[in-house]
Amino acid sequence: MIELQQIVKEYSSGRGKVTALNDINLSVNKGEVFGIIGHSGAGKSTLIRTINMLERPSSGKVFIDGVDMTGLASRRLQEERRTIGMIFQHFNLLSSATVAENIAFPLRLAKRSKAAVASRVAELIGLVGLDGHENKYPAQLSGGQKQRVGIARALATNPKVLLCDEATSALDPQTTSAILALLLRINRELNITIVLITHEMQVIRSICDRVAVIDGGKIVETGPVSEVFLKPQHPTTREFVEQVSGEADRSVSFTEEARQPQTLIRITFIGAQAYEPVLYETMRDTNVPFVILQGTVSRLKHTPYGQLVLELHGSQAITGQAIERLRSRGLDVEVIRHGSDRA
Numbered sequence: 285m286i287e288l289q290q291i292v293k294e295y296s297s298g299r300g301k302v303t304a305l306n307d308i309n310l311s312v313n314k315g316e317v318f319g320i321i322g323h324s325g326a327g328k329s330t331l332i333r334t335i336n337m338l339e340r341p342s343s344g345k346v347f348i349d350g351v352d353m354t355g356l357a358s359r360r361l362q363e364e365r366r367t368i369g370m371i372f373q374h375f376n377l378l379s380s381a382t383v384a385e386n387i388a389f390p391l392r393l394a395k396r397s398k399a400a401v402a403s404r405v406a407e408l409i410g411l412v413g414l415d416g417h418e419n420k421y422p423a424q425l426s427g428g429q430k431q432r433v434g435i436a437r438a439l440a441t442n443p444k445v446l447l448c449d450e451a452t453s454a455l456d457p458q459t460t461s462a463i464l465a466l467l468l469r470i471n472r473e474l475n476i477t478i479v480l481i482t483h484e485m486q487v488i489r490s491i492c493d494r495v496a497v498i499d500g501g502k503i504v505e506t507g508p509v510s511e512v513f514l515k516p517q518h519p520t521t522r523e524f525v526e527q528v529s530g531e532a533d534r535s536v537s538f539t540e541e542a543r544q545p546q547t548l549i550r551i552t553f554i555g556a557q558a559y560e561p562v563l564y565e566t567m568r569d570t571n572v573p574f575v576i577l578q579g580t581v582s583r584l585k586h587t588p589y590g591q592l593v594l595e596l597h598g599s600q601a602i603t604g605q606a607i608e609r610l611r612s613r614g615l616d617v618e619v620i621r622h623g624s625d626r627a
């Protein structure tokens with residue numbers, strides 16, 4: 285539904301040319317929540333703003349539902365932009381307008397009748413949970429309430445896509461969760477495709493289906509959140525994953541165990557596997573004693589997952605059997621270190 289092809293964006297600044305985006309290729313499917321994560325200056329804002337042509341790429345093409353946005357004259361572009369809503373980190377509300385007036389703004393621009401504006405505003409107020417706040421001004425609202433106004437305004441003209449530019453970065457964790465839950469509900473109930481940018485892996489983990497990692501203007505990794513999260517390939521992705529996993533070092537250097545050359549494995553459980561006693565049954569049947577060195581249990585969107593780092597005792601033949609057995613039961617097993625038969 286959204287297709288970015290070979291996008292390059294260069295800015296000229298006093299100190300010469302800056303390449304903010306360097307050959308970006310991405311496709312976002314209809315109905316998905318797609319996250320783009322990167323550090324400050326990586327190119328996230330520029331990237332999300334090229335989707336609705338707030339930034340024109342220096343080269344490359346942007347297609348929305350097959351329409352080449354880069355080729356549209358300004359009038360057609362304005363029309364197409366109405367099918368793409370956007371919300372911002374600092375909400376960008378009109379401070380001298382009430383909640384209802386802020387939400388009505390895009391409807392007035394689209395020249396809807398007074399009655400149509402009033403009924404749509406009432407509907408949106410209910411959708412985002414702002415009943416009773418219609419006549420307040422932005423200064424009288426909390427951050428979370430301001431973002432709800434931003435969301436209602438973005439949805440006013442029934443867009444097919446909602447772009448979220450660091451939409452929760454100015455909010456506390458509790459408010460962030462409530463806004464993310466609202467975005468997820470909008471995605472599901474209204475079937476709106478969501479593209480968000482963030483520097484927080486927590487946001488990606490909570491609501492995204494797929495993620496792209498951007499670094500120095502390039503996409504360095506992309507895939508389903510579960511895959512990228514559980515098997516990060518690029519060093520930048522690993523850093524982001526560590527933000528939430530609390531795992532200081534995936535390379536694992538268990539100094540104490542280094543003196544005892546046992547086999548070390550990392551097991552990943554995901555979805556229904558997390559509820560099955562596979563580990564217990566395998567170790568019982570193969571008779572391999574084990575020690576749990578690290579463990580995490582969490583959720584990716586609605587999917588439970590867990591990772592365990594185990595030290596397996598016994599000869600390579602026996603531990604190898606246990607590993608094969610775990611794999612044959614569908615678990616993802618990474619051998620971090622092979623043991624020695626002297627153990």
Ligand SMILES: Nc1ncnc2c1ncn2[C@@H]1O[C@H](COP(=O)(O)OP(=O)(O)OP(=O)(O)O)[C@@H](O)[C@H]1O
Nearest residue numbers: 295297302304322323324325326327328329330331
């Ligand atoms: N209008 C501009 N003129 C010159 N350089 C710019 C302009 N906008 C962005 N840049 C540069 O492009 C690069 C990418 O910036 P961008 O704002 O897209 O990154 P970001 O990942 O969104 O960062 P942040 O999270 O800090 O907003 C940076 O090096 C930035 O300095």
